[in-house]
Amino acid sequence: MISIRHLSKTFTNPDGGTISPLKDVNCDIEKGEVISIIGPSGTGKSTLLRAINMLEPPTAGQIIVDGKDVTAGQYPLDKLRMKMGMVFQSFNLFEHKTVLENVIYAPMELLKRSRKEAEEEALELLGKVGMAQKADVYPSSLSGGQKQRVAIARSLAMHPEVILFDEPTSALDPTMVGEVLSVIRRLAKEGMTMLIVTHEMRFARDVSTRIFFMNEGIIYEDGTPEQIFEHPARSATKAFVNRIQKLVYEIDSNAFDFLQIHTGINRFCFKYNFPEKSALAYDIVKEMLFEHLKDLRPLTLRFTHAELSGVTALDFMAEGLTESPLPGGSALDGIRAKVKGIVEEPTSRGFRIKVLL
Numbered sequence: 001m002i003s004i005r006h007l008s009k010t011f012t013n014p015d016g017g018t019i020s021p022l023k024d025v026n027c028d029i030e031k032g033e034v035i036s037i038i039g040p041s042g043t044g045k046s047t048l049l050r051a052i053n054m055l056e057p058p059t060a061g062q063i064i065v066d067g068k069d070v071t072a073g074q075y076p077l078d079k080l081r082m083k084m085g086m087v088f089q090s091f092n093l094f095e096h097k098t099v100l101e102n103v104i105y106a107p108m109e110l111l112k113r114s115r116k117e118a119e120e121e122a123l124e125l126l127g128k129v130g131m132a133q134k135a136d137v138y139p140s141s142l143s144g145g146q147k148q149r150v151a152i153a154r155s156l157a158m159h160p161e162v163i164l165f166d167e168p169t170s171a172l173d174p175t176m177v178g179e180v181l182s183v184i185r186r187l188a189k190e191g192m193t194m195l196i197v198t199h200e201m202r203f204a205r206d207v208s209t210r211i212f213f214m215n216e217g218i219i220y221e222d223g224t225p226e227q228i229f230e231h232p233a234r235s236a237t238k239a240f241v242n243r244i245q246k247l248v249y250e251i252d253s254n255a256f257d258f259l260q261i262h263t264g265i266n267r268f269c270f271k272y273n274f275p276e277k278s279a280l281a282y283d284i285v286k287e288m289l290f291e292h293l294k295d296l297r298p299l300t301l302r303f304t305h306a307e308l309s310g311v312t313a314l315d316f317m318a319e320g321l322t323e324s325p326l327p328g329g330s331a332l333d334g335i336r337a338k339v340k341g342i343v344e345e346p347t348s349r350g351f352r353i354k355v356l357l
Contacts, residue, residue: 001162001193002029002052007061008217009047021047022058023217029195031161034188036204037197039214040240045197048214049164052195053084082110085155085163089171091147093139093154099126100135103154111158118157125153129183145176152183163187165196174270181207200273201241201307205229213237229308245272247303251289254297261285265303272305277312277357284335284355288316292332293353296325314355321351 007025010018021044029035037045050056052063054070054077063070070080093102103125104118113121126132129149139147148168155163165184169177181203187194188207198204204211204225211228213221213236221228221237232238247268249261262282269278281303293299293316300317318325324344326332336342340356 001031001066003062003064004028004052005062005064007048007051007063008059009044009051009056010059020059020217022051025061025217025219027212027219027222029162029193031193032191033210034192034194034208035196035210035212036208037195037212037214038199038201038204038240039212039220043214044217045214046166049086049166049195049197053081053086053164055086078110082158083161085158085160087148087151087155087163087165087168089167091139091144091151091171093147093150095139098136098138099131099142099150102139102150103157106154107157122153122157125156126150128156128186129153130179143176144172145179148172148176148180149183152180152187156187162193162195165194165198167197167199169198169200174273175275177273201229202273202310205308213240215240241308243307245305245307249301251299251301252297254294258286258289261301268303268305272307274305274310274312280338280357281312281314284314284339284357287335288314288353288355292326293318296321312357314357316353316355317347317350318353319350322346324351324353326353 004025004027007022008020009022010020012018021042025048037048039045047056051058058071061071065080065083068075094105097105100119100122103122104115107113107118107121108115123132123135126135129152131146131149131153134142134146139150142150168184169180172180177200181200184194184196185207196204208225211223211225212219213228215236221232221234228237229241232241247264265281265285266278269275269281285301296318298319302315302317304315305312326344332342335355343354343356345352345354
C-alpha cells in the first residue's frame with residue numbers, strides 16, 4: 001500500500017539552527033499489517049506519521065501510495081487524507097458539537113452522505129467503541145479514554161484504508177489506557193491496516209504483525225514482534241525493549257514518610273499499567289518495614305517493573321550485611337503465600353531481599 005524511500009525531514013529553529021528528526025527512512029507497508037513504531041523520544045516516530053499523510057511535508061524522499069508519489073505535489077491531499085485516518089494524542093474533538101455530531105461531520109461534508117445515513121453509521125461505530133450511550137453529550141463531559149474512543153469512531157466513519165495512531169494513550173490517565181487499547185486490538189483482529197506510535201511495549205508485542213524500532217532518525221530495526229523483543233539484532237534495540245522502570249526510596253531512620261511511599265507505589269502501579277499489584281505491594285512493604293526489617297536502617301527500597309516481561313519486584317537492600325536479616329521458621333509464610341517468590345542474596349553493598357510479585 002505504501003512505499004517510503006529515503007524520507008527526511010529538517011526543521012529550522014528560531015535561532016537559525018536545524019534539527020532533523022527523520023534522516024533516511026525506508027520501508028514498505030502492506031495491506032492488513034499492524035505496525036507498532038517504538039523508540040526513544042525525539043527519534044522521529046510522530047514526525048514519520050505526520051509526513052505519511054503530508055501534515056508535515058518531507059524535506060526529501062518519496063512516499064508512494066497505491067503506486068502514486070504523493071510528495072510530487074500533484075496528488076490531491078484531501079484524497080490522501082480520506083485514505084488515511086489519523087488519531088492524535090490530544091483527541092481534537094469539536095467541543096461545541098455533540099459526540100454524534102463530531103462523528104457525522106466529515107462524512108456529510110466530504111463524502112456527501114445524507115444526515116440519516118451518516119447518523120445510522122455513526123451510531124453503529126460508536127457502539128463498536130462502546131460509546132453509543134454518549135452520542136448526545138458534549139466532549140467536555142467525557143473522560144480522556146472516552147474522548148479517544150470517539151476520535152477512533154470519527155476516523156472509522158471516513159472508511160480509511162489505513163489508520164495512523166500517534167501515541168493514542170499518552171495523554172490518558174493510566175486507568176483509561178486499557179479501554180483504548182482494547183478498541184485498537186479489535187480493529188487489528190478485523191484486518192485494519194494500522195501504524196501505531198506507542199510506548200506500551202506489551203501492547204506493541206501483542207497486537208502487531210511488525211515492529212519498527214526508530215533511532216537516530218531512521219528505522220534502526222524492522223522485524224516481527226518475536227524478532228524485535230526476543231532476538232534484537234542491535235544493541236540499541238535490546239537496551240530499549242528491556243528497559244526497567246524503577247521507584248527508589250532511601251530510608252535512613254524510623255522517621256521516614258510512609259504515606260509518601262504508599263502514594264508513590266499507587267502512582268507507579270497505575271502509570272505502568274499494573275494497578276492490580278498496588279495493594280499487594282503496599283501490604284508487603286508495610287510488613288517488611290515495620291516488622292521483619294524494622295531494626296535495619298539505613299535501608300534502600302526499590303520497586304521495579306520490566307515493561308516487556310511484566311516482572312515486578314520489591315527489593316530491600318540492607319547496607320553492610322553479609323547474611324539475611326529475615327527471621328527463620330514460619331514468620332514469612334504469610335508473604336510467601338501471596339507472592340511468586342523471595343530471593344535472598346549477598347551483594348557488594350550488603351544483603352538484598354527481592355520479593356517477586
